[in-house]
Amino acid sequence: MKDAKANLLVGLFMLLGLAAFIYLAMQVSGLAFDEKSDGYTIQAHFDDIGGLTDRAKVTIAGVTVGQVQSIEYDKEFFMAKVTMSIDSTVDNIPTDSSLAILTSGLIGEKYLGISIGAEEDVLKDGDEIYDTQSALVLENLIGQFLMSAGGE
Amino acid sequence: MKTLYSAIYRHIETVGQAGVFLFQAICRLPVRYDEALKLYFRQIYSVGVLSLIIIIVSGAFIGMVLALQGYSILTRYGSESAVGQLLSLTLLRELGPVVTGLLFAGRAGSALTAEIGLMKTTEQLSSYEMMGIDPLRRVVAPRFLAGVTCMPILAVIFSAVGIWAGMLVSVHWLGVYEGSFWSSMQQSVYFDTDVMNGVIKSLVFAVAVVWIAVYQGYICQPTSEGIGRATTRTVVLGSLAILGLDFLLTAAMFGDF
Amino acid sequence: MEVYVDVKNLSFYRADRAIYKDITLQIPKGKITAVMGPSGVGKTTLLRLIGGQIAPHSGSVTVAGLDMSRASRKELFDARRKMGMLFQSGALFSDMSVFENVALPLQEHTEFDDVMIRDIVLMKLQSVGLRGAAHLMPAELSGGMARRAALARAIALDPDLVMYDEPFAGQDPISKGVLVELIKRLNHAANITSVLVSHDVEDSLSIADHVCLLSDGRVILSGTADEIRQSKDPRVVQFLQGHADGPVGFHYPAQDYDKQLLGMN
Ligand SMILES: Nc1ncnc2c1ncn2[C@@H]1O[C@H](COP(=O)(O)OP(=O)(O)OP(=O)(O)O)[C@@H](O)[C@H]1O
Ligand SMILES: [Mg+2]
Numbered sequence: 001m002k003d004a005k006a007n008l009l010v011g012l013f014m015l016l017g018l019a020a021f022i023y024l025a026m027q028v029s030g031l032a033f034d035e036k037s038d039g040y041t042i043q044a045h046f047d048d049i050g051g052l053t054d055r056a057k058v059t060i061a062g063v064t065v066g067q068v069q070s071i072e073y074d075k076e077f078f079m080a081k082v083t084m085s086i087d088s089t090v091d092n093i094p095t096d097s098s099l100a101i102l103t104s105g106l107i108g109e110k111y112l113g114i115s116i117g118a119e120e121d122v123l124k125d126g127d128e129i130y131d132t133q134s135a136l137v138l139e140n141l142i143g144q145f146l147m148s149a150g151g152e
Numbered sequence: 153m154k155t156l157y158s159a160i161y162r163h164i165e166t167v168g169q170a171g172v173f174l175f176q177a178i179c180r181l182p183v184r185y186d187e188a189l190k191l192y193f194r195q196i197y198s199v200g201v202l203s204l205i206i207i208i209v210s211g212a213f214i215g216m217v218l219a220l221q222g223y224s225i226l227t228r229y230g231s232e233s234a235v236g237q238l239l240s241l242t243l244l245r246e247l248g249p250v251v252t253g254l255l256f257a258g259r260a261g262s263a264l265t266a267e268i269g270l271m272k273t274t275e276q277l278s279s280y281e282m283m284g285i286d287p288l289r290r291v292v293a294p295r296f297l298a299g300v301t302c303m304p305i306l307a308v309i310f311s312a313v314g315i316w317a318g319m320l321v322s323v324h325w326l327g328v329y330e331g332s333f334w335s336s337m338q339q340s341v342y343f344d345t346d347v348m349n350g351v352i353k354s355l356v357f358a359v360a361v362v363w364i365a366v367y368q369g370y371i372c373q374p375t376s377e378g379i380g381r382a383t384t385r386t387v388v389l390g391s392l393a394i395l396g397l398d399f400l401l402t403a404a405m406f407g408d409f
Numbered sequence: 410m411e412v413y414v415d416v417k418n419l420s421f422y423r424a425d426r427a428i429y430k431d432i433t434l435q436i437p438k439g440k441i442t443a444v445m446g447p448s449g450v451g452k453t454t455l456l457r458l459i460g461g462q463i464a465p466h467s468g469s470v471t472v473a474g475l476d477m478s479r480a481s482r483k484e485l486f487d488a489r490r491k492m493g494m495l496f497q498s499g500a501l502f503s504d505m506s507v508f509e510n511v512a513l514p515l516q517e518h519t520e521f522d523d524v525m526i527r528d529i530v531l532m533k534l535q536s537v538g539l540r541g542a543a544h545l546m547p548a549e550l551s552g553g554m555a556r557r558a559a560l561a562r563a564i565a566l567d568p569d570l571v572m573y574d575e576p577f578a579g580q581d582p583i584s585k586g587v588l589v590e591l592i593k594r595l596n597h598a599a600n601i602t603s604v605l606v607s608h609d610v611e612d613s614l615s616i617a618d619h620v621c622l623l624s625d626g627r628v629i630l631s632g633t634a635d636e637i638r639q640s641k642d643p644r645v646v647q648f649l650q651g652h653a654d655g656p657v658g659f660h661y662p663a664q665d666y667d668k669q670l671l672g673m674n
Contacts, residue, residue, distance in 0.1 A: 028347070284518065
């Protein structure tokens with residue numbers, strides 16, 4: 001009798017541990033088993049990604065519509081090549097839209113923002129956004145400011 | 153100088169004996185697996201289930217405090233959405249394993265030492281021996297294995313509860329936007345380096361604390377005073393071991409060298 | 410006379426104090442041997458030496474042909490299955506009920522099924538008058554009951570050798586009578602070799618076939634109960650009559666009493 005109750009509690013304890021572990025894996029570290037299969041991917045090249053990371057969010061008008069899948073160095077163009085997946089429901093992004101690396105807050109994480117263009121054609125799987133704006137790198141900004149101040 | 157050498161020698165000897173003790177405890181296979189499993193589950197009950205309340209309550213409070221502190225600092229830089237990142241990384245990498253370990257040493261470790269020490273004092277361990285039953289296998293092994301199983305589970309629960317409670321505070325009380333709370337967290341937390349390293353840490357702490365606890369109980373002076381001293385030593389040595397190991401593990405896991 | 414336990418030239422020390430100085434004694438098979446002596450003389454220590462829990466500093470203890478101090482761990486554990494020991498404190502396992510305590514050696518060392526084990530346990534508990542207390546935890550027993558439960562556990566496997574460390578302490582006259590009968594019956598019916606440590610001179614002498622009297626680390630007399638009763642040795646006489654004054658020291662070794670009281674440290 002007593003043992004049976006204890007065994008039940010041990011079982012619940014282990015289930016609780018498992019639930020906590022799954023919570024940490026899925027919700028906290030964002031590990032998804034189906035890697036956004038219902039989306040399409042697009043790419044873009046940047047001069048400087050300035051601290052953008054995998055799984056950074058991609059937003060339109062501040063709303064998250066996708067995430068960065070991979071970042072690699074493109075030897076051919078001497079640029080960074082960013083591949084991102086976009087939710088399949090967001091299927092009307094004009095081809096001449098532009099892409100910028102933004103920062104949430106002063107020291108917050110980097111993310112991508114899409115500014116909508118005017119073309120009738122829309123981006124499809126594998127397409128590229130050509131109009132990109134690199135991250136604002138603080139050192140460069142200060143450097144530019146000093147240069148222009150010195151020029152006057 | 154001579155006393156120093158002999159003190160060092162004695163300490164090394166103690167570690168050696170404790171190592172042999174542990175080795176014997178876990179390498180002597182049980183005669184009956186159903187019986188061994190029953191003992192193991194009983195110990196999981198007393199080591200794990202009974203520690204659950206303190207772990208959940210502490211986890212919740214630490215998560216809430218972290219959210220408050222993190223928010224008050226981050227909001228100065230307009231980055232309060234990063235509170236999720238701060239909360240989850242601190243809990244998963246450090247506070248989850250370490251605080252769970254310290255609480256575990258105080259709650260379960262001391263109980264293990266006292267229990268085994270009392271068994272020794274009341275000749276129960278001798279009694280097992282005289283029955284031809286190995287007390288290392290019967291008494292020590294299930295307690296050790298149960299302790300090593302329970303601590304990572306408790307640490308994971310601690311972190312999950314802490315993050316959840318911190319989320320309640322920052323999202324529902326301080327007004328951090330929920331979407332950015334989670335996305336900043338998911339973006340910076342990696343399953344293998346953060347979640348799994350935390351689990352590995354707590355596993356290492358578990359081995360250290362439970363080993364100390366059962367060994368101290370086993371070698372204690374068979375008197376009430378001896379049990380008291382052994383219990384204190386379990387908590388002190390266990391806590392120091394956790395903090396020391398944490399430094400080493402953190403350097404190995406997250407240090408860039 | 411067949412010897413079951415053979416102690417040869419055994420010496421044993423605690424710190425620097427000699428508990429045993431080169432003693433030799435033999436415990437005959439199938440008989441009840443009473444070991445008596447003043448408190449602190451080392452009777453419990455002797456039982457532990459026989460059980461192989463502690464090793465002598467010199468000399469040997471041979472039980473059923475096996476030298477306990479030279480036996481391997483496995484031999485030792487196998488030998489102990491044929492021994493039952495009633496500890497002075499009872500030493501019941503505090504996390505198990507009385508029933509589980511008695512059942513444990515059966516579960517560990519036999520292939521009996523649960524029904525069989527249950528029957529044996531109830532029989533053993535019945536013989537010590539505790540069948541009704543089977544479900545109690547050791548903490549819920551009185552001192553005397555705990556000792557009887559421990560006795561039931563010690564004889565659960567029907568061992569060849571049973572060592573009783575003060576089985577009568579804390580028993581009322583009725584249970585004492587029952588225990589005396591039980592020990593006698595076990596001995597005669599199952600031909601068990603028994604070693605009985607007891608301060609209860611009359612009860613021990615009444616059932617013992619053989620008596621060893623220990624004093625000051627030596628065997629001062631070894632013989633049948635009648636030989637003990639008729640002994641003229643002043644030490645034996647003093648012990649049997651319970652006089653404080655005499656050749657047997659009642660006191661633990663100490664410096665002179667008057668000197669310590671009067672002396673300035
Ligand atoms: N663990 C120990 N460490 C040091 N000395 C001990 C230890 N155990 C027993 N002794 C000493 O050994 C001596 C013999 O102890 P033992 O328990 O064998 O006595 P005993 O004859 O059984 O006495 P009693 O009749 O009171 O039970 C005692 O004088 C005791 O001081
Ligand atoms: Mg004794």
